[in-house]
Amino acid sequence: MFEITYDIVVLALGITAVLAALGVILCASPIYCALYLISNMICFALLFLLYHAEFIAAVQIIVYAGAVMILFLFIIALLGGKKEIIEPSVERSAAFSFVFLLFGELLLAAGVGPTRPIEGQLTPDVISAMGSAKAVGIELFSRHLISFELASTLLLVATVGIICLAKFSYSPARRRSQ
Numbered sequence: 366m367f368e369i370t371y372d373i374v375v376l377a378l379g380i381t382a383v384l385a386a387l388g389v390i391l392c393a394s395p396i397y398c399a400l401y402l403i404s405n406m407i408c409f410a411l412l413f414l415l416y417h418a419e420f421i422a423a424v425q426i427i428v429y430a431g432a433v434m435i436l437f438l439f440i441i442a443l444l445g446g447k448k449e450i451i452e453p454s455v456e457r458s459a460a461f462s463f464v465f466l467l468f469g470e471l472l473l474a475a476g477v478g479p480t481r482p483i484e485g486q487l488t489p490d491v492i493s494a495m496g497s498a499k500a501v502g503i504e505l506f507s508r509h510l511i512s513f514e515l516a517s518t519l520l521l522v523a524t525v526g527i528i529c530l531a532k533f534s535y536s537p538a539r540r541r542s543q
Contacts, residue, residue, distance in 0.1 A: 378415070
């Protein structure tokens with residue numbers, strides 16, 4: 366009974382994630398696109414939780430759905446979220462055909478069946494230590510510290526660049542004479 370319910374929940378979350386992704390692509394308003402993207406990231410975090418990847422789910426919520434998407438929403442609000450006029454074009458058709466091609470590849474990969482576990486030197490202790498927060502932190506802040514700092518600097522420079530590109534004109538308010 367639990368297996369059927371588990372599979373139904375995974376299927377529902379997967380369908381919701383796909384619908385949210387389609388909302389990101391098809392929606393004309395940038396604010397709604399960002400909100401659809403947040404809901405897509407929340408669905409992925411829930412799927413990570415169902416597959417016992419708690420650390421990745423927490424990072425998905427805190428970093429992506431939290432910090433990065435709030436940054437996107439601030440930038441969209443700063444630039445003004447105007448609706449885009451959707452016109453049929455060759456690029457749009459090519460993008461849709463690429464998305465459907467990837468979806469067909471996903472269906473083919475799903476038809477292959479379950480994967481086999483890696484055999485060899487992976488013991489249960491090694492496997493449980495690989496995905497822990499401590500192991501990820503040690504790896505991130507020892508071997509990949511420069512990459513981590515460069516990514517944060519890139520986000521900061523992009524935010525400052527967007528603010529500079531917005532170029533709001535300053536016009537002081539006129540005083541009313543009585």
